[in-house]
Amino acid sequence: MEVLSDADVQARVTPEMARAAMRAAIVAAYEGRLNAPPRTVVELGDRRLTLTCGSVDGAWYGYRSYTAPGSTDEDQLVVVHDATTGAVTALAVGAALGPRRVGAIGAVALDALAPARPTAVAVLGTGRQAWHQLWALPERFRSLPVRAYSPTEAHRQDFAARAAVELGLRVRPAASVREAVDDANIVVVATSSGTPVLGPGDIDAGAYVTTLGPKQVGRSEIRPDLVRDAALVVTDSPAQLRSYDPPHVLAG
Known part of the structure; x- marks a missing residue:
């Protein structure tokens, strides 16, 4: 059995590896081999334990557990079992694996669905999830050019400088949402905002948008009419989408 810390994950999980793993999972879902029910929340006094479970037929099964929904800093546990023997084959403890997984899902979707002639990338939000969308960005x-917006000037300045140095991207801070999305036909919305920061009037026709932050009716980082006006709407988990309470803005 292998036990991975955050340091192990940071040293060994590359963007290429993460994208390949998420692409394999999405293909397995398409072929009916991936089982991924909606997450389960268990009330434990003043704590809530969240469990996400999954399996690929004949290969592995496992789960992830965490106690702070929405947190990217609190330790999480990922457990993987061998599907044949039931033996635990690997554990990952920490907070590093989750955002890399989410970033890679975004990268696989972008690779498949991006406009034929991408112009620029706008990133609304400068937290860990926003960072890992850029970390996993496919080579092409x-x-x-990348423009990053945060309502806090220091955050957007620091994010842009770090992405330029660590990821080798051409990132500049944007002072407003309008400045960030202007002429960008790839838009990543990764905020903690419960009120919309993006609507259909903010982007050009044909733009690709991914949303990672709050997205429930009454508390969403995107306006519902952005979904209504979309030519194509995609989610990695229809079952999870249908399970939200209050409902997900995409429900129905």
Whole structure:
């Protein structure tokens, strides 16, 4: 059995590896081999334990557990079992694996669905999830200009400088949402805002948008009419989408 810390994950999980793993999972879902029910929340006094479970037929099964929904800093546990023997084959403890997984899902979706002629990438939000969307960015998009917006000037300045140095991207801070999305046909919305920061009037027709932050009716980082006006709407888990309470803005 292998036990991975955050340091192990940071040293060994590359964007290429993460994208390949998420692409394999999405193909397995398409082929009916991936089982991924909605997450389960268990009330434990003043704590809530959240469990996400999954399996690929004949290969592995396992779960992830965490106690602070929405947190990217609190330790999580990922447990993987061998599907044949039931033996635990690997554990990952920490907070590093989750955002890399989410970033890679975004990268696989972008690779499949991006506009034929991408112009620029706008990132609304400068937290860990926003960072890992850029970390996992497929190679063919890495030469595009990137504009990063946060309502806090220091955050957007620091995010842009770090992405330029650590990821080798051409990132500049944007002072407003409008400045960030202007002429960008790839838009990543990764905020903690419960009120919409993006609507259909903010982007050009044909733009690709991914949303990672709050997205429930009454508390969403995107306006519902952005979904209504979309030509194509995609989610990695229809079952999870249907399970939200209050409902997900995409429900129905």
